[in-house]
Amino acid sequence: MRDPQIAIHSQNVDLLNRKQTIVPKFLLCLAAAMGSTFAGFNMADAQTPTQATLTSRTEPVPSRESMYKDLESQAASLEKHYRHVKRIVRTVQPTVAHIEAKKRQSANSSGKSSGSDQRVVVIEEAGAGVVIQYRGRTYVITNYHVIESSGISDIRIESDGIVYYPTRAMHDRATDLSVLEVDKRGLTPAKLGDSRQTEIGDFVVAVGSPFGLSHSVSYGIVSALHRHDLELGPQGVKYQDFMQTDAAINPGNSGGPLMNIRGEVVGINTAIASNSGGNDGIGFSIPINMVMRIVSDLIDFGEVKRGFLGVSLDARYGAERAKQLGLDRSYGALITSITPNSPAAVSNLQVGDVVLEYNNRRIHNDSHLVTRVSLSTIGEEVPLRVFRRGNFQTITVKITDRSQFKR
Structure with missing residues (x-):
């Protein structure tokens, strides 16, 4: 079986390889369990038809009403949990931006990037971003690969039904981070958490624009911390210290937030490990403390001081x-x-x-x-x-x- 490759999300990401066909193990276990039951069945253990009938008649059959009441009582605790998830989503949605970027690439009629028959091809990609406020000004954080090769006029930011255009874009390719400055008022800044306090097993919520579907929500847990040495995309990411999550992350989630149960941003979703090009339950997010270390330098100095x-x-x-x-x-x-x-x-x-x-x-x-x-x-x-x-x-x-x- 091929090793999973790492995909950096974008709206038009190519499939990395063919999806592997996996026989669900639970089906095999079920067959094995059934086989052992029949193999262990003998006449000494068997009941006569009369005995079996009498036994079944003495077992009480719950009424449909009692079954629904049982479901209702069990659902109460789950509803409390999901109500909190809904509150998180309602609170943070205005702080998440949908980003669309036009990228111009040279190609010839054969689809290659070299040759005499050159033409410009415009590719539209979608991702997400997190609104922040820094030193009294408004910015949107996203991944560099979301807006790579796009000019300022080619980037469109949408939040709460309103369209914004950035006035300045700053990038750090080595960490795959970009920050867009927006002069227009109306954007709602997110609350940032402390990713140093994040632990394996913490509940997290991801919001983004998978396949261009803005403000899509998924949830899961933090599966691992401090992932590095991942082969990310054709150009790679030099400095890595990822959080790993099983929250559903797909192409287009890039730049969107990973949030804790307090609605605080603890990471920026960036990449996935996948055999199919889509969600396989292994996503990677840049810790927000690392993000702000890079973003603050980009805003203050125009570059990152290493x-x-x-x-x-x-x-x-x-x-x-x-x-x-x-x-x-x-x-x-x-x-x-x-x-x-x-x-x-x-x-x-x-x-x-x-x-x-x-x-x-x-x-x-x-x-x-x-x-x-x-x-x-x-x-x-x-x-x-x-x-x-x-x-x-x-x-x-x-x-x-x-x-x-x-x-």
């Missing part, structure tokens, strides 16, 4: 190398070189150190450490737990701006 530690890492580091160093765990990032005058050099990090934790969070591998450092606030002092020549120790580093060390 954190810098000043180390090179061994991409091949794994269980075998860890064992050679005396470690009984394979996670972490092995330092192979240190940039002079960098935060790592100033803090006395050394070649051969294995970084096990960064800011009190376990580091899985080299790319994970790169992402954590890049998303750190400039000037932030961060504790690193390292393994050095048989000993564990904590070293504090002060993160600086990567642009200061560009060659």
Whole structure:
């Protein structure tokens, strides 16, 4: 069976591969259970027809009225749960925008992007966005791939039946995030949560525009945290720290919010793992704290200021190398070189150190450490737990701006 591929959502996303045919396991289990019943049936266990008839007659048959009353009593607790879901939806719907973008691509008559017979093809795509207010101004957050290759005049934002057009668009391709500034009043800002408080098993609600159907709602739970190293789309997403959810997410959900039971936005829905191109119960959302770290820089500086530690890492580091160093765990990032005058050099990090934790969070591998450092606030002092020549120790580093060390 093929490994699932990762699809970044858009209205016209192509199918990634053919849908696999899977025999539902519960049907096989049912057949097995029936088989074991018949195999264990013998004359010693059998009842005579008279006995069976008498037994069935003594069992009370509930009336239809009593059956409905039983359903009503059981439904009361469920209705309370779903009433809360409805309140969440009513509260947050005005804060979710439907986005349509026209993208112009060059192609020839054969559908290829090269050749002498070139023509411009306009593709319309749909996604979603979250309305926020930052420093007294109104913005809409979405995914970069939703509006990629679109000019300002090609982007249309709709919220609560009113159409808006952005006056400025800012992008960070490395995290697949964009923010659109809207001058016109009338948009309702969302309430942002703290994604650091999100835990596996938390109930979540997703709102978006799957297949262009605006303000569609689904729900589920947070299935996992800190997903990274996913192969996302043809261009990829460099910095990843996704939340995983089983809430139904489909092409067109991109840019829409993932919300907790308080109606607070805890993530921006971005991608799916799918064999079919549609929802297979594995969706990925960018944590809102990470989103706002990127968005605030885009608004304030016009670019994202990346954190810098000043180390090179061994991409091949794994269980075998860890064992050679005396470690009984394979996670972490092995330092192979240190940039002079960098935060790592100033803090006395050394070649051969294995970084096990960064800011009190376990580091899985080299790319994970790169992402954590890049998303750190400039000037932030961060504790690193390292393994050095048989000993564990904590070293504090002060993160600086990567642009200061560009060659």
